[in-house]
Amino acid sequence: MPHIKNALIRYRIIDKALGNTYNPYPSKLDLRHACEMELYGDTNGKHISDSTIEKDLFAMRQEMDAPIKYSKAHKGYYYDNPDFTINEKPLSEDDLTSIQFALSTLSQFKETEMFQNFGFALNKIIDRVNVDSDARKSDADIDQMIQFEKSTAAKGNEFLQPLLSAIQHQYIAYFMYESFVTQVKKQRKVTPLLLKEYNNRWYLICFDSVKEKVITYALDRISDLEIIEQVGEKPSDFKADLFFRHSIGITASAEARPEKIIFSAGNIAAKYINSQPFHESQKIVLDTLEHTKFELFALISEELIRELLSYGGDIIVQEPNSLKDELVKRIKQMKTNYNI
Known part of the structure; x- marks a missing residue:
């Protein structure tokens, strides 16, 4: 059974490699290294042979109708149907x-x-x-009879392994990044510091050599990633375990300062908020028959603002005034949008 289990896992690793548009036409050696790294954490060739990969490719063609072809021009393997993946086949x-x-x-x-x-x-x-x-x-x-929560497939996950390796060795990374605002791609030169997941999306926290500060980039907007085996610049005061301690969501900054936030909620909404706190510092400071007052110490971020607005009229923010003003501004814009 262990042999069968490993074979099934290798099929999926090979499938992922053949479908990787950022590294097309993997060779037999590339496929072997990918399987060794995923299964054993190294690529020294002690565990998987070339003949094993050949048998896996044959089995995938025969048992899963995988349209695997070999390109003499590119000296590597590929799917004749680029939309094919064994992930769409039912599990056996x-x-x-x-x-x-x-x-x-x-x-x-x-x-x-x-x-x-x-x-x-x-x-x-x-x-x-x-x-x-x-x-x-x-x-x-x-x-x-039963339905599970589904998440959309996140782009950029193929960059996790090379970026993690860059973080471990403090290597420099180059990539193209597309701005949501301008929709323009620009090249970035960074030293990767931390990978963080939020809402089923991965982000890279890194030191940007041009901007000379720690910046967060979404992996789904990265392309043409290249890792250079050259040690990059890293801020001496950056602590990965502390960087997000005052954050709600993915927004964090070495310059921004957390603030005391006080808001009240109707008792029904308060039960939801208490069961899933906005931040680990959140606590109840007053509980009455009509409402519950909360206090937390965190950065005022876009994620927090959207969380508060999602409760509509069930929440009233008392402090700070800057947060109240921003909420009022957005509520007025909503009224304008609906001609109220």
């Missing part, structure tokens, strides 16, 4: 068995410090696999 019993085996191993460690932040995600995966397995046994249409 062997796939589910492999996942259950991996999850049973991981679930034993989800309470440890290393995996505490991922306990909820692991539980969702375990629930989905168990439910799907039971549905297969009963021959039921599971989507008609």
Whole structure:
């Protein structure tokens, strides 16, 4: 069974490599290295041979109808149908068995410090696999009985591994970045410092050599990434574990200062807000029959403003005045938009 499990995992690693438009036409060596890195954390060739990759490619063609071709011009492999991916094929019993085996191993460690932040995600995966397995046994249409939250596929995830390596070695990274405001692409030269996920999207926190300060870039707007094996400049006062301590969302800055924020909410809304706090510093300072007053210490950010506005008239901000003024400004704009 371990042999079968590893083969199924290799198929998916190969599928990902063949579908990577940023590194097209991977060679047999490229595919071997990708599998070794994902499965064993190194590329020394002790675990996977070229013949293993050849057998995997043959099996994918035969068992999954994968349109894998070899390009003599580019000396690498590719999908004849660029839209093909094995991820669109239903999971087999062997796939589910492999996942259950991996999850049973991981679930034993989800309470440890290393995996505490991922306990909820692991539980969702375990629930989905168990439910799907039971549905297969009963021959039921599971989507008609239970629906899980779905997230859209995030672009830029293929940059996670090279950027993580750059952070570990403090190497310089070059990439093109497209602004949402101007829709113009410009080249950036940075020293990667930290990768952070927020709302199913990955961000790179880095020291920008041109702007000479720490900047956040969304991975889904990065293209033409190139890592240079040259040590870059890193701010001496940057601490990854402290950089977002006062942040709500992805907004953070070494120059910005957190403020005391006080707001009140109706008791129904307060229950939701108390169950899912805006920030770890949030606390209740007054609880009456009519409303609940909250206090927190954080940066005033776009993410916080949108959170507050999402509760509409159920929230009233008392402090600070700058936050109140910004909310009033946006509420007036909303009234204008609806001709009120």
